[in-house]
Amino acid sequence: MGAVPAAAPRDSTIAVVGDGFGSLIVYATAVYLGFRPEEITIYGPSDNPVGTYQQFAHNLGQTVLRSESESHFLPADWPTFAQLDAFSRRSPQPLWRSISRKYNPGVPEILSEALTVASRLGWEDSRVPTRVGWLQRAEDPAHFVLYDEDAGYLGRARHVMLALGHGPLVFPPALAKAKAADPEVDARIVQAYAPKAYHPDGRYVVIGSGIASINEWANGLDAGAKILALRRNPQPDEQDLNVPRCLFEALGIDVFQGLDFEERVKFLGTALRGTAPKRRSWQERVEHGRAEGRFAEMIGEINQVERGPAGVRIHVASAHGPDPGWLDVTGVVAGTGFNKSVLTLPLLRRLIEFYGVPVENGRIRLRTNCGVPGLDREESRLCMMGLTANTVIPHGDTIAGLKYIGRRFVADCARAERLRRRSFFGRLGMQLSLAGQTASAIRAVRRSEQLA
Amino acid sequence: MCPTTLGRTQTRTAILVGPAILGLILSLVTGNEGYIVIIGIYLLVGVALDLCFYPFVIRWQPPWLTFVLAAGEFGIVYVLAQVLKVGLDPFDAIWFFWVSWIMAIWTKIVILPIVSLTWIESGGEFRETGWSIAPDAEPMPIIAAEAVEGPDRVALAREFSAINQIPEGVRDLPAPSGLHRAPGR
Numbered sequence: 063m064g065a066v067p068a069a070a071p072r073d074s075t076i077a078v079v080g081d082g083f084g085s086l087i088v089y090a091t092a093v094y095l096g097f098r099p100e101e102i103t104i105y106g107p108s109d110n111p112v113g114t115y116q117q118f119a120h121n122l123g124q125t126v127l128r129s130e131s132e133s134h135f136l137p138a139d140w141p142t143f144a145q146l147d148a149f150s151r152r153s154p155q156p157l158w159r160s161i162s163r164k165y166n167p168g169v170p171e172i173l174s175e176a177l178t179v180a181s182r183l184g185w186e187d188s189r190v191p192t193r194v195g196w197l198q199r200a201e202d203p204a205h206f207v208l209y210d211e212d213a214g215y216l217g218r219a220r221h222v223m224l225a226l227g228h229g230p231l232v233f234p235p236a237l238a239k240a241k242a243a244d245p246e247v248d249a250r251i252v253q254a255y256a257p258k259a260y261h262p263d264g265r266y267v268v269i270g271s272g273i274a275s276i277n278e279w280a281n282g283l284d285a286g287a288k289i290l291a292l293r294r295n296p297q298p299d300e301q302d303l304n305v306p307r308c309l310f311e312a313l314g315i316d317v318f319q320g321l322d323f324e325e326r327v328k329f330l331g332t333a334l335r336g337t338a339p340k341r342r343s344w345q346e347r348v349e350h351g352r353a354e355g356r357f358a359e360m361i362g363e364i365n366q367v368e369r370g371p372a373g374v375r376i377h378v379a380s381a382h383g384p385d386p387g388w389l390d391v392t393g394v395v396a397g398t399g400f401n402k403s404v405l406t407l408p409l410l411r412r413l414i415e416f417y418g419v420p421v422e423n424g425r426i427r428l429r430t431n432c433g434v435p436g437l438d439r440e441e442s443r444l445c446m447m448g449l450t451a452n453t454v455i456p457h458g459d460t461i462a463g464l465k466y467i468g469r470r471f472v473a474d475c476a477r478a479e480r481l482r483r484r485s486f487f488g489r490l491g492m493q494l495s496l497a498g499q500t501a502s503a504i505r506a507v508r509r510s511e512q513l514a
Numbered sequence: 515m516c517p518t519t520l521g522r523t524q525t526r527t528a529i530l531v532g533p534a535i536l537g538l539i540l541s542l543v544t545g546n547e548g549y550i551v552i553i554g555i556y557l558l559v560g561v562a563l564d565l566c567f568y569p570f571v572i573r574w575q576p577p578w579l580t581f582v583l584a585a586g587e588f589g590i591v592y593v594l595a596q597v598l599k600v601g602l603d604p605f606d607a608i609w610f611f612w613v614s615w616i617m618a619i620w621t622k623i624v625i626l627p628i629v630s631l632t633w634i635e636s637g638g639e640f641r642e643t644g645w646s647i648a649p650d651a652e653p654m655p656i657i658a659a660e661a662v663e664g665p666d667r668v669a670l671a672r673e674f675s676a677i678n679q680i681p682e683g684v685r686d687l688p689a690p691s692g693l694h695r696a697p698g699r
Contacts, residue, residue, distance in 0.1 A: 257692025
């Protein structure tokens, strides 16, 4: 019999609003440090903390993470994922690749680990299968009262982590309008993160230059199709993080924040230049496609869309060179990603409107401990993690970034609650037990091919 | 890992506690103080390198470099042990150094991440788990730069142009969307 989720109303020391990666990291860290599972509540409808990611990864055709060996779901940093992989498969190859920094955890392997950790630590037993629609600051002592989307009472919590994930997928305006107007065009304009298929004789435009778009270049070329990569500006709007490794650690962030604003902008301009992932297999596929005349890059923006003889006809205008004009293509794939505005997330929108939380350019101006201004207190924290916390922790929506925020949030809660922490040997035993079960789970999964 | 100077010295000291205990026990059992003295030399050499050399040549330390650094440190410690006549013959000095190094590296890889959850994130320093940034520091978004396209890259755009005749094989291909409407709607 599977785990039975918790039922509302439920009072807890720590509440996590959201049921994805972030919830698992906060939960595992809290249990590891010494909180009892019944002191933690996860709010969200999904019974699987990796479900959303798994679907996106499948649609993208993603097989390995960009993260390195340290980014995984065990509470502590040892063993690394390469060590677990090597142990489970009795092969030194992951260790060798890790030593030379060419190891990336495979998607099936890392998801197996996440499910093992969730199952072993009772994540599901602490989950109330309801979406939080509202939370209210209450006093004496300071805490939050949580309600569902129908204003039903869910319970109280001293500390709350908002791990809400991404906003909705977004299309450029001209594409969104055309999709809404014509079902035939609608089917030919798809998101990189949505299910799709390339025809070997097809010709496709892929919008964007981030990791999702690059994946789609490779997927389309692998299918034998012709791919025209289109981006709006010579300088991408949003960049996949490929920053120097030290910027992923506390001390890099210390140094980064020690600079004044202009110096930080200058530093980022230097640090992030040329961040297209230099994966050998991607480069080879793109270069091969280019040599065969099946791949090209172009700067421009689609401003008109209509049905066409090849499926869809798009008009591309460019402010940075010759105007490409009308193109006939089989389909358009938008790697433009998610709407990053916090206003697209209903709970945040309500908090912003009711409590007057400051927002700039669609982002909450978080405190530098990821606290929500006006609501966050030392003795009763309200914190955000993931993409919505990117303004504080540049890699906030990576596993490493989620861990960085989650660990510090839980440590703050432990201090506020004067937690009697788990002993060293208790932590070691728990970590070894989780590692052993993870290794068994990985052994049952087919090994993912490394890209580099 | 990107160790700081303080993190290097703190870590160095912590990981040599085990070898120092082993050296002390061996010195007491054998009556030869060379075992504990050689650990002292190792600590002094290591701290000197951590303060005066490594921070200037190594920022991000990849795992493979650990072995290279150990070989270099062994050479220095061995020569100093011979020059200072610590009382260990070459064979004993060699095996004891490498046993100590294995103890130290195991402490570093296995024990320290369990002792301190954020030891790696904190560059090897033993910090209280906390936020790096002062609460009043100003957050900022990430913006980046990229190269521009070359003139030869638009050939495919010319091929796709609506001015041209659509090749027969490109007509009426299925839509890429994997989402399908329910039958009858």
